[in-house]
Amino acid sequence: MFLESSLALPFRNKTYGVYAAGNAVSLIGTWMQRISVSWLTWEMTHSGLWLGIMAFADFFPGLVVSPLAGAFADRTDQLTVVKSSQVVSLLQAMVLFGLTATHHLNISGLVALTAFQGAVVAFNQPARLALVPSLVPESDLGSAVAINSVIFNVARFIGPMVAGLVIVWSGVAASFGANAVSYAVFLVALWWVRIGDTAAKPPKRRKFATDFKEGIRYTVTHPAIGSLLLLLTAIGIGGRPLNQLLPGFAAQVFHLGAGAFSILASAAGGGAILGGVWLGHRSQSAKLPAIAIVTTIAGAMAAIGVSATSNLWIAVPCVTIFGFCLSSAGIAIQTIIQLSSERSMRGRVMGVYGLIFRGAPAIGALAAGTASLHFGLQWPVIVGALIVIAAAAWTFTRHAEISEALTNSEAERINAQTVP
Numbered sequence: 001m002f003l004e005s006s007l008a009l010p011f012r013n014k015t016y017g018v019y020a021a022g023n024a025v026s027l028i029g030t031w032m033q034r035i036s037v038s039w040l041t042w043e044m045t046h047s048g049l050w051l052g053i054m055a056f057a058d059f060f061p062g063l064v065v066s067p068l069a070g071a072f073a074d075r076t077d078q079l080t081v082v083k084s085s086q087v088v089s090l091l092q093a094m095v096l097f098g099l100t101a102t103h104h105l106n107i108s109g110l111v112a113l114t115a116f117q118g119a120v121v122a123f124n125q126p127a128r129l130a131l132v133p134s135l136v137p138e139s140d141l142g143s144a145v146a147i148n149s150v151i152f153n154v155a156r157f158i159g160p161m162v163a164g165l166v167i168v169w170s171g172v173a174a175s176f177g178a179n180a181v182s183y184a185v186f187l188v189a190l191w192w193v194r195i196g197d198t199a200a201k202p203p204k205r206r207k208f209a210t211d212f213k214e215g216i217r218y219t220v221t222h223p224a225i226g227s228l229l230l231l232l233t234a235i236g237i238g239g240r241p242l243n244q245l246l247p248g249f250a251a252q253v254f255h256l257g258a259g260a261f262s263i264l265a266s267a268a269g270g271g272a273i274l275g276g277v278w279l280g281h282r283s284q285s286a287k288l289p290a291i292a293i294v295t296t297i298a299g300a301m302a303a304i305g306v307s308a309t310s311n312l313w314i315a316v317p318c319v320t321i322f323g324f325c326l327s328s329a330g331i332a333i334q335t336i337i338q339l340s341s342e343r344s345m346r347g348r349v350m351g352v353y354g355l356i357f358r359g360a361p362a363i364g365a366l367a368a369g370t371a372s373l374h375f376g377l378q379w380p381v382i383v384g385a386l387i388v389i390a391a392a393a394w395t396f397t398r399h400a401e402i403s404e405a406l407t408n409s410e411a412e413r414i415n416a417q418t419v420p
Contacts, residue, residue, distance in 0.1 A: 050107065121358070268322060
């Protein structure tokens with residue numbers, strides 16, 4: 001069963017509660033910085049291409065780092081990896097704050113710092129995702145995945161809203177400073193997190209290259225994981241670039257400023273929160289493949305709706321639906337992947353997941369930003385949405401195979417728990 005009764009189950013474990021609280025604060029700061037970087041890019045350049053380049057700089061390092069980070073996460077203490085990454089992220093946020101406050105930051109420096117942070121996040125993500133099963137009982141794993149997504153999307157809702165207010169009242173630098181403080185809060189929370197000896201000390205393995213190749217082979221050939229990662233790739237390339245182009249939509253399409261951008265970004269985040277809460281109360285894992293496919297198609301249609309209007313107040317509900325659907329699809333896909341993965345392979349699988357989750361939007365945002373120079377902001381989003389719909393239709397033809405693989409993995413996990 002997925003999410004046995006409610007989203008509250010994992011909080012029976014105090015360690016997970018501390019981790020989740022610190023993670024929430026950190027993610028609010030992360031979204032404040034992400035929105036501030038996008039707006040600062042627009043202020044510096046007034047170019048959809050530069051918005052695409054900045055998104056590419058943020059996400060592209062994942063193409064190189066994530067698979068290696070996944071293999072590394074399976075070989076070492078995942079909690080230590082997360083702590084170390086937070087320290088480096090704190091330093092990056094402080095540098096960004098200092099350069100912006102003293103007016104020494106140019107567009108090249110912003111790209112470089114964004115790419116650096118993208119590499120840190122890509123290195124951190126597999127360990128961060130693989131750490132969650134060590135903080136809760138196996139029976140609560142589905143709930144914990146949904147809670148993590150709800151936290152992410154609550155931050156995605158609150159972060160842009162707070163960033164918009166801070167930018168208007170105190171400037172972009174103050175938003176970067178707030179992000180640095182949020183990293184410090186998460187580090188304090190991580191100091192109190194304790195995990196079992198088995199999770200903290202992974203078994204000795206073979207050569208790193210062997211582990212790396214094994215992880216790629218396992219991920220690609222797994223009937224459920226491989227198919228859903230292809231769908232995730234299409235969503236990243238064709239769907240998610242809308243988020244990166246929202247500053248341009250606010251300025252060029254709706255002819256408004258940072259306030260409109262904040263409204264659009266918060267609407268997407270608010271919809272994503274609703275999607276996480278809604279999916280958190282779905283009771284059966286067998287329904288997840290269908291949910292992933294249907295919400296992907298609905299989200300792509302909502303993106304077309306955003307691009308078909310020049311009225312902000314028509315676009316806002318479309319963006320909300322877009323956020324709801326992509327959140328639901330993303331949670332369903334990640335949950336299936338987590339539940340279907342062997343525990344010993346989970347770090348490597350999440351490394352490939354992280355590669356696609358961050359790398360595909362990088363390619364999509366760069367392509368959409370480049371296309372916007374010739375066709376405007378709206379047509380690239382429409383074409384991307386059509387690509388997503390086509391991929392979801394293909395995934396539907398694999399529905400039975402995905403469901404069977406998920407059912408078999410769940411049965412194996414239950415048998416493993418009952419064997420003395």
